[in-house]
Amino acid sequence: MRGNLRYLIALIVGGFSLITYYCNRQTNPVTGETQHVNMTTEQEIALGLQAAPEMAQQYGGLYPDQEAQNTIDRIGNAIIQGSPAVRSPYKFDFHLLADDQTINAFALPGGQVFVTAGLVKKLSSEGQVAGVLAHEIGHVIERHSAQQLAKSQLTQGLSGAAAIGMYDSNRPGGSIANAAIAAAIAKVVSLRFSREDELEADRVGVDYVADAGYDPRSLLQVMQVLEQSGGGGGGPEFLQTHPNPGNRTQEIQQEIQRRFPNGVPAGLKP
Template identity: 65%
Template sequence: MAQQYGGIHPDRQAGARVEEIGQQLVRSTKASQTPYKFQFHLLADENTINAFALPGGQIFITAGLLKNLKSEGQVAGVLAHEIGHVVGRHSAEQVAKSQLTQGLTGAAAIGLYDPDRPSTAVSAAAAAIVGKLVTMRFGRQDELESDELAVDFTAQAGYDPRAMIQVMQILEQAGGGKNPPEFMSTHPNPGNRIAELEKDIAAQFPGGVPATLKP
């Protein structure tokens, strides 16, 4: 997966901070009660604006997206959204629907893959699976559910959930009316996303978002 985006970012400190924010989200929420082993990776690609999750808890964010984010809360919002996809089993459902796990190009390839002793055939099959997973489009209901979970997760971890709205605004601006960021292609906008986020936040905090939450 990392190879598809230029490898893991060489700034280990930045990568460790992404991992730290992600693990704080997991520890503070029901994600910690799932069987998934969550790990968070900063990818070296400075040009692609994207984040994605694989079934089982492997979560990736590109340097291209990270450098557009202005606060720790916004980073937490992106990671929380991806955790939501894992907890909601959206990626797993996508894999099942696409029949990626049939034959050598599926479960067999994943099961046989050994990074220390890779075979050409198995590596190529695994790479094909990775490529398809990255480009899968989530449905409207999956996106709304992950947004709602992100509001819950960020607040429970001590972050202001309104940072999610800022992320959506940043992604819209990054498109500049031309080609949308890759994130918006694989995570299509389910209607008025900002309005839905505002509704979720108002439902959770009818008296207003506490000032103690970190932006």
């Protein structure tokens, strides 16, 4: 009887998680894609603004050179104004972080985009900087943070249901192991989602860079810079926070070929 009740509770928890996830759908205001998200764009903006100061502080605050910040703003705004991102409800802010040792860039929901001085000093052209910023803008436009939050709640609910269903009061040690397995499955699912997001942001980055008048092959150069920066250690933080499935370069090349089937035209800024 206890076992039947446990399975019933697990089914209820799992079913509620699935229903909540699949019923919360919104249309992306830029792409027109229907997405599973459970927050509004206004909530994304508020969340990003709230988290931005703390995130900047983790990297030593903002870079003190206003001229360098102005350059980042100019490139970032050129991407916004020249691409479909201009139609988005987000108010993009670009932040050059003071940390000159860490190689990283990231975006918060709602349009807060960050790049470290450590990454910028590794880049040798405006096009490469544009490639990094366009990639992060892609994450915002595609609402990846909101999607990840919804997926995280789903996987947590399903792993919780699995833990309930596999619990055995006569074998508590085995139940703990089963719960760990359920949590590991949830983590693997989340990682797969993250990898898909990275590839999508790369594809968006190619298009947005080209829209702004930059050579999209700069994104391939950024990948080379990141690989060379890995050295013999654990690699740059960028590659740790941006899961690398191993075929990002190939995906970027394919997107460039799709966008420019007759070859990248001359005259684009490097």
